[in-house]
Amino acid sequence: TQGPILVTGISGFIGRHVAASLVAAGYEVIGFTRNTDLPRETARLCSRVTFGDLGHPTALKEALEGVAGVCHLAAYLPSDYADPSEAEACLSVNALGTLELARAALRSGVRRMVYASTASAYLRTSEPLTEESVVSPTGHAAWYQTSKVAGEFYLERLRDSDALSPVILRIASCYGPGMEPRSVLARFVACALRGEPLEVFHGGRPQADFVHVLDVAQCFVSALSAGEGGVYNAGSGCATTLLELARAAKVALGSSSPVRVLGADNPVLSGSPALSIAKAAAAWGYAPMSLQSGLATFAASS
Numbered sequence: 635t636q637g638p639i640l641v642t643g644i645s646g647f648i649g650r651h652v653a654a655s656l657v658a659a660g661y662e663v664i665g666f667t668r669n670t671d672l673p674r675e676t677a678r679l680c681s682r683v684t685f686g687d688l689g690h691p692t693a694l695k696e697a698l699e700g701v702a703g704v705c706h707l708a709a710y711l712p713s714d715y716a717d718p719s720e721a722e723a724c725l726s727v728n729a730l731g732t733l734e735l736a737r738a739a740l741r742s743g744v745r746r747m748v749y750a751s752t753a754s755a756y757l758r759t760s761e762p763l764t765e766e767s768v769v770s771p772t773g774h775a776a777w778y779q780t781s782k783v784a785g786e787f788y789l790e791r792l793r794d795s796d797a798l799s800p801v802i803l804r805i806a807s808c809y810g811p812g813m814e815p816r817s818v819l820a821r822f823v824a825c826a827l828r829g830e831p832l833e834v835f836h837g838g839r840p841q842a843d844f845v846h847v848l849d850v851a852q853c854f855v856s857a858l859s860a861g862e863g864g865v866y867n868a869g870s871g872c873a874t875t876l877l878e879l880a881r882a883a884k885v886a887l888g889s890s891s892p893v894r895v896l897g898a899d900n901p902v903l904s905g906s907p908a909l910s911i912a913k914a915a916a917a918w919g920y921a922p923m924s925l926q927s928g929l930a931t932f933a934a935s936s
Contacts, residue, residue, distance in 0.1 A: 641653050649667075649707040654851070666685075667685060688727060694734065708727055712859070738774045751865075755769050759907060803854070806842070810934070835897050841876070842873065857918075866914045869908065871908055879884070
């Protein structure tokens with residue numbers, strides 16, 4: 635039988651979907667969060683929930699009792715990603731907190747840990763990004779990105795020196811029910827539903843790899859029981875410009891909202907190329923839904 639799985643950050647956008655996907659796959663879920671206002675539907679998925687933070691050894695020990703694996707999504711998200719004063723909190727939670735969780739997991743006999751990292755830490759190129767592509771977390775969100783990559787390095791060190799078998803998921807631009815309403819895709823969907831114009835900035839040229847949260851959640855489920863430890867990309871395998879995204883959102887919602895392209899004369903912001911998902915496909919049969927299918931699923935839940 636499958637042992638229980640600890641999900642840290644279970645109250646977050648991706649964490650809630652990971653918990654639901656684990657339950658659907660037959661796992662018992664144990665939650666760990668600092669947020670005492672846990673959504674009721676998420677709390678119902680858990681056999682128990684421990685409230686605390688990654689810096690409290692007692693809370694970690696309690697949360698890890700009897701656990702067979704860990705899905706680690708707890709993170710500190712800055713209120714201003716460009717503010718260097720946020721660096722200390724990012725490092726404390728996202729890097730050192732990850733190390734403390736991993737060490738506590740090893741003491742509890744846990745060997746498989748799946749860690750949510752960020753694909754935004756890759757050095758921007760014109761080619762699809764593989765797991766061997768250069769990591770250079772020096773962009774707009776450098777303080778956050780650096781802390782997430784530091785967490786990766788700590789886990790890789792424990793993989794080299796101890797019995798931990800971590801899987802690191804570098805997650806692309808994730809969307810779906812419950813996402814941050816200020817994000818560009820959520821804004822497009824909300825405007826399309828209201829029949830308001832979809833305003834696309836920077837000439838609509840910036841691009842990103844948009845992946846549905848259900849596909850990312852399935853990566854967590856798959857990684858618990860299959861695949862070698864190491865880094866895996868969790869994206870859609872395709873890059874989409876903001877203009878293409880706005881038009882696709884209109885189609886998915888059957889909206890007649892106009893698309894307004896603004897800032898066409900601004901300097902070009904290239905954004906992020908597609909992530910190569912060949913490694914995840916080989917390890918887990920990963921086959922994410924298309925943007926059209928993902929947006930239709932998102933629209934149906936909006």
